[in-house]
Amino acid sequence: MADARINQPGDAIVVGAGWAGLSTAFHLSRQGFAVTVLEQTRQSGGRTFSFADRRSGEPLDNGEHVLLGLCGHFQQLLKAADLGSAVRFQQLLHVPVVAASADSSLGSHKLPGSLHLAGSVLRYKPLLPLERIKVLQTGLAVQMCSSADTFDDVSFADWLKDHRQSANAISVFWEAIGSGLLNAKADKVSAALALKTFRMLLSEGWNGARLGLFVRPLSEITHGFQSYLESRGVRFHFGCAVDTIEVQNSQGLSVSGPEGRWTANSVILTLPPDRLAKLVEKSGMTSTIAVPKFEFSPILNVYLFYDSKVLAQDFFLLPDDLGAMVFNRSRLLGAAKAESTTLAVSISAADDLREMPMQDISAMVEKMVRRRLRLPKAQQSRSVWQAHATFLARPGSERLRPGNRTAVDGLYLAGDWTSTGWPACLEGAVLSGHNAARETALRSERRRLRTANET
Ligand SMILES: Cc1cc2nc3c(=O)[nH]c(=O)nc-3n(C[C@H](O)[C@H](O)[C@H](O)COP(=O)(O)OP(=O)(O)OC[C@H]3O[C@@H](n4cnc5c(N)ncnc54)[C@H](O)[C@@H]3O)c2cc1C
Incomplete structure (x- = not known):
């Protein structure tokens, strides 16, 4: 078993090379940390990957991904690695819609604030004329809702019904847009999360609502980003499934699995919640770190x-x-x-x-x-x-999403399911990594000041 000791001050281990892990590594390396990334599979990218089609050899993705103009943290990463052209943004949101009632479209105009969508809703043919007015009224209520978190226990469908939305409006408007953003039907998702998501879409204006379409296979983008990080000194170890974490007192924290054991001052775990729960259990930390049991x-x-x-x-x-x-x-x-x-x-x-x-x-x-x-x-x-x-962000789940800090000194969490204010998506994953890196750097700075004061 390898025992790689990386004990210079400021060293950090990132577990998981999905976009939360890549973002953590990016922000830590920018702040001068020596970063090692441990990933259980043979490649970076996590839930974004490509494979060759058996028949044609053509690269296919595990799923089409899209961005919105307001996904600024993800775009920042792509730009830094000179990968900005991998996503083509629309000049203005324009979504062609083909429905049983009639063909139509949803899109923005260059109007201030949430007005950008109003004209398109008024012409949206899958809605009856009265439904269009009610959708606009409810859009206003979404925007005015400054206490979205108080609706965490309510489903978005119930919230919409309380706001006089018909079954048709829920299906062909709110769900047609929302299920892609939230990956959940309106009756299964927390109204708090749905309200925050729609509010961002409305209030960030036409620029934020533009769609970004990926024009390169996902793995090409993640591998390009990994190469960029490697060129900045980040070390990647693939095929390393971490299954235990231990506190080493003065030496920091160590993580280990069948491939070896690594020690550092800070560890950032960027695993999905089910994988994190197993790691926490095996490490005997269930009373210290609560991992919600999400579906x-x-x-x-x-x-x-x-x-x-x-x-x-x-x-x-x-x-x-x-x-x-x-x-x-x-x-x-x-x-x-x-x-x-x-x-x-x-x-x-x-x-x-x-x-x-x-x-x-x-x-x-x-x-x-x-x-x-x-x-x-x-x-x-x-x-x-x-x-x-x-x-699945069921009603009640928003308050269970943890922040980046844990009760263990030097141990942080990131991932699309942590508390970001976003649904589970690339922007949320990357933002969580950014926040975890910031917390890690703050702790490191506090320690440096304490040591300086003591000497
Ligand atoms: C089909 C599909 C379509 C999607 N469409 C969109 C979209 O259009 N827009 C959008 O923004 N988002 C979309 N998403 C969601 C987006 O892909 C995810 O939110 C994001 O990739 C999650 O990143 P993450 O780093 O939090 O988690 P992950 O990508 O899951 O990364 C976690 C990493 O940890 C590794 N790992 C796990 N256990 C261990 C262990 N014990 N030791 C070491 N490593 C470990 C995993 O192998 C993985 O690489 C889609 C997802 C899918 C699957």
Whole structure:
């Protein structure tokens, strides 16, 4: 068993190389820390990764990811590593919508504050005219709601019903937008989290609401970012599953697993809650670190392959068809084979499909997209099911999300499920890493001052 001792002052170990871990490493290394990242798999990226399609060799992602203009922390990381062009932002939000009632769109105008969406809501055809007015009124109530956290025990669906939203408005507007942002249906998600999320979307104005579409495979981006960190001295160890953490008194903290043992002044754990709970239990720390028992919410992506060009647009929202988003991957990634098309159909909060055999799901989704977008039959399909895509933010969960500090000196938490004010997403993961790095640096500075005063 290797015993790597890294004991210079300011040293830190980051466990997990998802975007929370990468962000922690980025911010710590910027502040002069010597950082070591331990990751159990063979690559960085965590829940963002790509793989080669067996048939075509084409790189596919574990799921289409999108950003919003207001995801500033994630964009900061990409820019620092010269990867900004990996995400193409719209000039203004524009989401083409294909619904049973009529084709329509949702989008922004360059108007102040939350007015940017108002015109589009007034013309949004899946809503009846009176429903459009009520959606605008409720949008105002969302914006005015300065105490969102008091609604943590209420589901977003109940909150919307209390604000006179019809079942149709909940389905084709609030859920059509919200299930992608929150990865949960309105009846299963905390109103506190939903209100905070919609409030950000409305009040940050048109610039914040612009969609950012990934134009490079996810693994290319994470590996590019990892290389950038390595060039700044961050060390990565892959295939290292950490299963125990121990307090070493004067030496700091040590983490260990079958691959070895590492010691440092600070340790930042950036694991999903179920993995963290196991680590805490094995380390005998259950009375010190409380890890909430969150459920997970799945996301399904079905890739559809065509031998011809079948779509001229980048993406569509299908509010009546499981709230699916259809991405034209060939256009987005500028595919070499211009005469073929790969579509990615992304279904968030896909709980209702959990029991269905994968083959049936692919056939059902292919048929649904063919009928709704009037496409030819796809030649091939491939489903990617991510059962643990994000934690499920049920009513009552907001107050259970922990901050970055723990009761153990020098031990910090980060991850998309910690308390960030965001739903589980890339921006939340990266923000949590930023905050954990700040806490680590503050403690280090306090220790330095104490030592200076003592001498
Ligand atoms: C299909 C899908 C679609 C999504 N779409 C979007 C989207 O459109 N927009 C968006 O913003 N977000 C989206 N998300 C969510 C986003 O991907 C996650 O919120 C984010 O990647 C989480 O990052 P993280 O670092 O917190 O966790 P993770 O990525 O899970 O990182 C944790 C890391 O810790 C490692 N690890 C676990 N246990 C150990 C151990 N014992 N020792 C060492 N290492 C360990 C894991 O291998 C992993 O690499 C999507 C997620 C999925 C799955």
